[in-house]
Amino acid sequence: MKPKSSQPKEDLPGFSRAPSLVGCPTLGVGFGLRRPLFQETMAHTQLIDWLEITPENYMGKGGKALRQLEEAMSRFPLVSHGVSLSIGSTDPWDEQYLSQLERLFEHVNPPWFSDHLCFSGINWNYFNDLIPLLRTPDVVNHVVDRICFLQDRFQRPVLIENASFYLEYPENKLSDSEFHAQILEKADCGLLLDVNNVFVNSQNHGFDPIAYLNDLPLNRVVQIHTAGHHIYPEGRIDTHGNPVCAEVWDLLDYTLSVTRPCGVMLERDLYIPEFDELRPELEKIRTLWEKHYATEQKALVSR
Amino acid sequence: MSPVKTEQIPVLPLEQHQRILGELLLERGGEDVLTTETNWQAYCQRQSPEIQSILTGYDRERLKLYEELILNSVQDTMEGMFPYTQKLLGSAWFALAEKYRRDYPNPSFQLFRAVAEFPRFLQTPDRLPESLKPIWEQCPYLSELARYEWLEVDVLNAPDPVVPLHTEPGVPSSTENFGAWAPVWNPVMHFARFKYPILSIIEQLELDTETCDENGHGLVTASGIKAEDIDYETKQPIEVLIYRDPESEQARFFQLNPMTAALVGIWLTPNETLESKALEKYPSYLSGLLALKQTHLQLASIPQETLLTEAQRFFQQCIQEHILVGSRPVGV
Numbered sequence: 001m002k003p004k005s006s007q008p009k010e011d012l013p014g015f016s017r018a019p020s021l022v023g024c025p026t027l028g029v030g031f032g033l034r035r036p037l038f039q040e041t042m043a044h045t046q047l048i049d050w051l052e053i054t055p056e057n058y059m060g061k062g063g064k065a066l067r068q069l070e071e072a073m074s075r076f077p078l079v080s081h082g083v084s085l086s087i088g089s090t091d092p093w094d095e096q097y098l099s100q101l102e103r104l105f106e107h108v109n110p111p112w113f114s115d116h117l118c119f120s121g122i123n124w125n126y127f128n129d130l131i132p133l134l135r136t137p138d139v140v141n142h143v144v145d146r147i148c149f150l151q152d153r154f155q156r157p158v159l160i161e162n163a164s165f166y167l168e169y170p171e172n173k174l175s176d177s178e179f180h181a182q183i184l185e186k187a188d189c190g191l192l193l194d195v196n197n198v199f200v201n202s203q204n205h206g207f208d209p210i211a212y213l214n215d216l217p218l219n220r221v222v223q224i225h226t227a228g229h230h231i232y233p234e235g236r237i238d239t240h241g242n243p244v245c246a247e248v249w250d251l252l253d254y255t256l257s258v259t260r261p262c263g264v265m266l267e268r269d270l271y272i273p274e275f276d277e278l279r280p281e282l283e284k285i286r287t288l289w290e291k292h293y294a295t296e297q298k299a300l301v302s303r
Numbered sequence: 304m305s306p307v308k309t310e311q312i313p314v315l316p317l318e319q320h321q322r323i324l325g326e327l328l329l330e331r332g333g334e335d336v337l338t339t340e341t342n343w344q345a346y347c348q349r350q351s352p353e354i355q356s357i358l359t360g361y362d363r364e365r366l367k368l369y370e371e372l373i374l375n376s377v378q379d380t381m382e383g384m385f386p387y388t389q390k391l392l393g394s395a396w397f398a399l400a401e402k403y404r405r406d407y408p409n410p411s412f413q414l415f416r417a418v419a420e421f422p423r424f425l426q427t428p429d430r431l432p433e434s435l436k437p438i439w440e441q442c443p444y445l446s447e448l449a450r451y452e453w454l455e456v457d458v459l460n461a462p463d464p465v466v467p468l469h470t471e472p473g474v475p476s477s478t479e480n481f482g483a484w485a486p487v488w489n490p491v492m493h494f495a496r497f498k499y500p501i502l503s504i505i506e507q508l509e510l511d512t513e514t515c516d517e518n519g520h521g522l523v524t525a526s527g528i529k530a531e532d533i534d535y536e537t538k539q540p541i542e543v544l545i546y547r548d549p550e551s552e553q554a555r556f557f558q559l560n561p562m563t564a565a566l567v568g569i570w571l572t573p574n575e576t577l578e579s580k581a582l583e584k585y586p587s588y589l590s591g592l593l594a595l596k597q598t599h600l601q602l603a604s605i606p607q608e609t610l611l612t613e614a615q616r617f618f619q620q621c622i623q624e625h626i627l628v629g630s631r632p633v634g635v
């Protein structure tokens with residue numbers, strides 16, 4: 001594994017990570033592990049430094065899923081990014097989910113784990129989708145309690161991801177960035193910043209993505225997602241089914257200039273192409289990563 | 304779609320808000336609330352004044368978008384899991400999958416488990432829309448076909464089994480030891496019984512089969528037989544072992560004949576779930592074969608040594624196919 005240690009630089013907002021998150025290791029350039037590209041992914045330890053797994057694809061399973069997980073573990077550091085934790089739900093926790101996740105973590109030992117700031121089920125009925133939460137101070141408190149519970153139970157940092165949302169509730173009292181900022185600070189947790197989601201939301205809901213980023217506590221950004229989306233008559237949809245667009249690359253470049261994440265990665269879930277088609281995107285992430293980390297190291301040397 | 308911040312709009316408790324969303328996006332007893340403005344208005348008007356005042360500010364088309372995203376992800380999963388059922392249904396597949404998603408709650412965080420009830424959904428035509436009922440009549444094996452496909456998914460996703468202690472590889476090389484050893488069956492295996500010849504139906508579907516139209520008419524199998532002409536009543540039920548091969552981790556099947564099915568049935572119960580198999584019985588090879596002999600009169604005249612040798616050959620084949628994991632001493 002290539003060494004990627006670096007010292008935090010303190011004159012920019014996101015460079016000095018929040019105290020509860022300083023223990024998160026720097027991982028570098030990552031990729032979302034998907035079955036169709038499993039073999040190629042395993043073969044590219046030079047291009048990819050670490051992998052993100054979807055825990056639901058492995059929880060409670062044996063056979064090929066478990067064998068692949070073990071092979072991935074032997075080659076890469078793994079982090080866990082769930083889709084069904086349903087952080088904001090008012091249902092009680094799904095104990096089966098939590099205990100299976102616990103068992104998976106005993107095996108994988110990820111340095112942190114994440115899921116989306118949303119709810120994905122109600123009344124013991126899962127949507128299998130990320131449904132936006134009402135954004136009010138009461139909901140902030142509800143979610144903060146739930147995140148604190150998770151950090152306590154799993155004894156490792158929780159990151160929440162800013163999800164794409166296509167529905168604005170008229171009762172919302174907080175903007176999306178205010179909502180995230182309050183939860184992050186009160187729960188003292190980390191942010192998985194998805195720059196594609198920031199861009200998609202900014203276009204669909206008419207806000208400035210840079211202003212949005214600057215509203216967030218950037219010292220809590222631990223991980224960054226990039227992905228592609230589709231443009232439909234209804235708006236932009238976060239499909240993870242296209243190459244990353246130019247505006248999102250620019251936004252990633254900007255984000256890396258004001259944050260110091262542990263890892264940046266590419267997500268691809270739909271219309272998964274041959275691995276070689278994704279290579280330029282992984283290389284581009286590394287170029288940006290090195291550009292900003294190298295700058296920082298130069299700054300340290302000149303001090 | 305810019306954020307609205309209106310102090311006058313009441314805020315429901317979060318739980319109530321989420322329940323309303325759940326009802327709108329998932330459970331409406333089959334009612335199509337979101338497709339037209341008229342239906343949406345009618346739905347809103349049935350709510351309490353407070354909820355009504357909130358819902359009128361909601362963007363119906365955005366809700367509809369979520370509904371479609373949810374349906375799409377379920378359908379993608381179902382297509383991957385039920386390729387033959389989908390092929391058989393052709394253009395009717397979409398409506399059926401949508402109806403299933405609407406009618407069945409999804410209590411599992413794993414999408415593949417969400418569709419576990421699909422074969423049961425296909426068992427009776429009661430819940431099908433009128434337009435789909437001919438399919439059910441024309442293809443009475445629909446539910447069994449889906450069940451076969453689900454059992455493959457089930458073995459692929461099952462946790463790794465715990466093989467009983469003291470298990471030795473292979474079958475006793477001398478039938479004289481059959482009394483001292485019991486077979487250990489592959490724990491990730493279904494012993495499934497089907498009323499219809501599912502394997503030959505799948506074989507026909509694998510060839511370039513014409514699928515039916517959306518009303519379930521016109522299904523012609525590759526061998527040129529119209530679905531309605533297949534006389535399933537004359538066919539014997541079939542028994543199949545569907546299991547995960549521990550070497551390749553792939554799902555495999557092994558069709559049993561009436562005699563081998565009866566033999567396997569000494570140890571395994573047909574149509575049991577993987578979870579309930581913990582109660583597996585462990586009679587020895589010998590006592591199993593003697594029990595078989597008692598219930599099958601045609602075996603009475605066969606000398607015991609011949610029966611044991613024939614059975615040994617079958618058990619050895621089971622070892623090769625990874626249907627049997629090995630043997631363990633009786634009474635340990």
Ligand SMILES: [Fe+2]
Binds near residue numbers: 161194225227267
């Ligand atoms: Fe993401």
